[in-house]
Amino acid sequence: MSSMFNLKGRTALVTGAGQGMGTGIVEALAKQGACVYLNDLFHDRVDAQVAAMQAKGYNVKAAGGDITDPDWIEQVVASSGGIDILVNNAGVPVGMPGSLRPFEEMTAEDYERQFKLNFYAIVNLTRAVLPAMIEQGHGRILMISSESWRQGQSLGLSDYASSKAAAIGFMRTLSAELGEKGVTVNALSLGAMNNHGYDELAAKVTSVGRAGTPEDVGAAATYLVSNEASWMTGQTIALNGGSCTA
Template sequence: MDERTKMFELDGKVALVTGAGQNVGAGIARVLAAQGATVVVNDFHADRAERTAKEIVAAGGAARPLSFDVSDFDAVTAAVADIAAHEGRVDILVNNAGPDGPMTMAPFSEMSADSWGKPFAVNVYGMLNCCKAVIGGMIDRGHGRIVTITSGAGQQGLDIGVSTYAAAKAGQIGFMRHLAAENGPHGITCNTVSLGLVLSDAEASAVQRLVDSIPVRRMGKPEDPGYLIAYLVSDEASWITGQTVAVNGGGLMI
């Protein structure tokens, strides 16, 4: 077999992908499964997790659904214990889950204080909960891969009413850098993928007009970040950690 076909294989690895019941999360789960990983498909909505897992299995991959709320630390630790009992361990964690429902967009001066917590509950605390639940086992085994999905909104100032969302996304980037520095000696890499405009099931017609602002002149597909993540969690990327890598078609160049 040509040596090039063996790269980025994930055979024997167990991946937990949060928020993988639809859109970007489902695309990531499909790509990791295609590379040989056994994927535990998380979603807050059990039916969505089941749908993605069934799609993967139908395509010849290995997956099972596991519904839990990433913002609930006890639920997360119970889920990781369940994975340990069934799959043995978590080798790969992809923090993709985001808040359920549409984002509230308004200037910060017009936001109520009780609205500030929503973007942090899942984006920040959900990430912290999942990382805490898996990091000890990764340290014990001397190997692990953690990738968190963030947004270009966390890297630039925008006048579109997403300041608190951006603050949560910037927090993800900062945390992952520190996690990478702390755990590099244990064989664990921690990276962040910054997404641009990705075509989702619900948004296709609403955001198509923005295509002209993207240098490659197309929206992202749910699998696009998955291709990068398959590399970042592979053995070939063991010297890449603490980085924020953009997948945005050139929509933001920094």
């Protein structure tokens, strides 16, 4: 374990971590000594990932369930004894059936589905973990977002992009309120990732010539939730391989 980014003694909850980028985040935090609760809506994914990571010697615990359910949130936060690190990774995936179509063809239900998981669940989870963070004078909240909120594209993503933009706005305001209380709030905005099948596209549009991986996301997340990032808050970090520079 590196002496930097040491998370020993910290308890983390990573949502939507049964596959893809979430697994990279869980493993990276656990490798640095955190006790990590691994959440996914599908319990078989949770069980498989927890077993695999425990076999590596990591302190990972199952937290399968629906993060839009207030009762589930209350139960997990209570059983954990207090969450020091909340990583809001779960989200309605780009390209899921019914998502990719022009705004004029979308319904109110399309927007409700996206906002329920990509925004309101984040608000409710934050509300649940925040009292303990404030009481101890230390906490880390991290949003995993998408570059779709930043780059307007004619891809049929207005519902998805809007929900991601809402979470970014929430993050910025929350960071201003919580900075002096020892709680930081940041976001990682992801570009073309290899779990979306964007490898060929990423090779053309990124400076580094490849799609992002779970390991890339895990490394960035580890820094942002560490003690070393105590002066980093209210920021949206673009993790996109150079496809969009600022």
